[in-house]
Amino acid sequence: MTTQAEVIHEEDKEKESEKHDVAIISPDNEIEAYENRALDLRSVLGIALAFTYEACILSFIVPVVIPLTINADIGPSTQIAWVAQAWTVGGAVTQTVAGRCSDIFGRRNFFIAGNLLGLVGTIVASRADKVNQVIAGTALMGVAGGIQQIAYAAANEIVPRKHRGSAIAFMNVFALPGSAFGSVIAYAIVADLNWRWTFYIGAIANGWAFLLIAIFYWPPGFVGLHPGKTRFQQFKELDFFGLVLFGGGLTCFLLGISWGGNPYPWTSAHVLAPLILGAVTLIVAFPLWEIYSPDNLAKLFPPGVMKNVRGFSLPLVAILISGMSLQSLQILWPQQVQYLFTQVPRTIGWYSLAFNLAATIGIVVSGTMFGVVKRTNWQFFVATLLQTTFIGAMASVNENTPARAIVLVAFASFWVSAAQVIGVLLVQFGVEDKDIGAATG
Numbered sequence: 001m002t003t004q005a006e007v008i009h010e011e012d013k014e015k016e017s018e019k020h021d022v023a024i025i026s027p028d029n030e031i032e033a034y035e036n037r038a039l040d041l042r043s044v045l046g047i048a049l050a051f052t053y054e055a056c057i058l059s060f061i062v063p064v065v066i067p068l069t070i071n072a073d074i075g076p077s078t079q080i081a082w083v084a085q086a087w088t089v090g091g092a093v094t095q096t097v098a099g100r101c102s103d104i105f106g107r108r109n110f111f112i113a114g115n116l117l118g119l120v121g122t123i124v125a126s127r128a129d130k131v132n133q134v135i136a137g138t139a140l141m142g143v144a145g146g147i148q149q150i151a152y153a154a155a156n157e158i159v160p161r162k163h164r165g166s167a168i169a170f171m172n173v174f175a176l177p178g179s180a181f182g183s184v185i186a187y188a189i190v191a192d193l194n195w196r197w198t199f200y201i202g203a204i205a206n207g208w209a210f211l212l213i214a215i216f217y218w219p220p221g222f223v224g225l226h227p228g229k230t231r232f233q234q235f236k237e238l239d240f241f242g243l244v245l246f247g248g249g250l251t252c253f254l255l256g257i258s259w260g261g262n263p264y265p266w267t268s269a270h271v272l273a274p275l276i277l278g279a280v281t282l283i284v285a286f287p288l289w290e291i292y293s294p295d296n297l298a299k300l301f302p303p304g305v306m307k308n309v310r311g312f313s314l315p316l317v318a319i320l321i322s323g324m325s326l327q328s329l330q331i332l333w334p335q336q337v338q339y340l341f342t343q344v345p346r347t348i349g350w351y352s353l354a355f356n357l358a359a360t361i362g363i364v365v366s367g368t369m370f371g372v373v374k375r376t377n378w379q380f381f382v383a384t385l386l387q388t389t390f391i392g393a394m395a396s397v398n399e400n401t402p403a404r405a406i407v408l409v410a411f412a413s414f415w416v417s418a419a420q421v422i423g424v425l426l427v428q429f430g431v432e433d434k435d436i437g438a439a440t441g
Helices: 004-020 027-035 041-048 051-064 067-074 082-105 108-126 131-148 151-158 161-174 176-192 196-216 231-236 240-259 269-292 309-340 345-370 376-396 402-429 433-440
Strands: none
Touching (some): 051 082, 051 108, 051 131, 051 151, 051 309, 067 309, 082 108, 082 231, 082 309, 082 433, 108 131, 108 196, 151 161, 151 402, 151 433, 161 345, 161 402, 176 196, 240 269, 309 345, 309 376, 345 402, 376 402, 402 433
């Protein structure tokens, strides 16, 4: 039975709603309204301001395709492959750590630091007169790139969940100059100027990214994320031992892979020791620590995340394997073109479009279709199946089959990138929103 007090209360609510011309809604309705809202100018601007992502891509893709040109000028050095590998190692280790720490402390200062570090790295590499100095610069750029790539998480925090795939697609359209045409730009620069300008362009991009983030990007900071707790209190709760296990294990593992074949044989102790040590640390020691370490620590992988095998762990393993293929294509294809097909700089640049442009299209298409084609598990299966097929088919390429090489590299790049994007989106949906940085990293 409705009491008189309840009737009066309902009448007061109706008057209050009419007074403000807005419906009184519950927290659940607020969440539903937020998730179903249209993409407004603020959302689009928030994604576009991830120019940080373009700075990361432009800084890496443009110079990484011309290692032989750099080596011919300030070398020769047997360590020239580390111009690209130093970036990969630095980025791989930093991205996960930065993602988790930015979940805890807020992302703004991390992006500012990443853009500044990218600026410093590009300047160091651009002024180098020895290959080792270029490697030092790209190592700094890699650390910066690991932070800058958290832009995926930052963008997907801004938009409704159903638009996350479209957000990633939009970011890569925005990053089109570097991601798709970076190789063409690089060899055009080499033909008309010199290789140092490939790093100058990255410095300019990082400088602009720093300014845009500093002026426009104001997400919730530490106080908003952890009211009533000081930064020092939160800092003391960080899982430093877990960070050392993960960072050290991954670094050892990647060093072992990088040294294999060149400069050391795969069976040598120089390769096997870091490879085995890194694998045991990552596969055994680190997970055991994450499971049995004290619960009051802010762990690198939050409790419960790794237990979501179907929604997080399995896609993560697939992303890891797919990422190896992506990096191999990106680093080895330009060198393969120079060794097998042509030495003409501009022509090498156009050959490299087979990877860069196809990979960008793969990201844009898969991101856009993720929310349209509902069976995301089948999308992931098809992408991983086709990437395996086309990468395997590349074994049939030789110096007499340039057309076949271009076609196979293009299709392999498309599907490897598609698998990466779909995997990242699945992992993001497999965790709570407060852990999206750790999942993306």
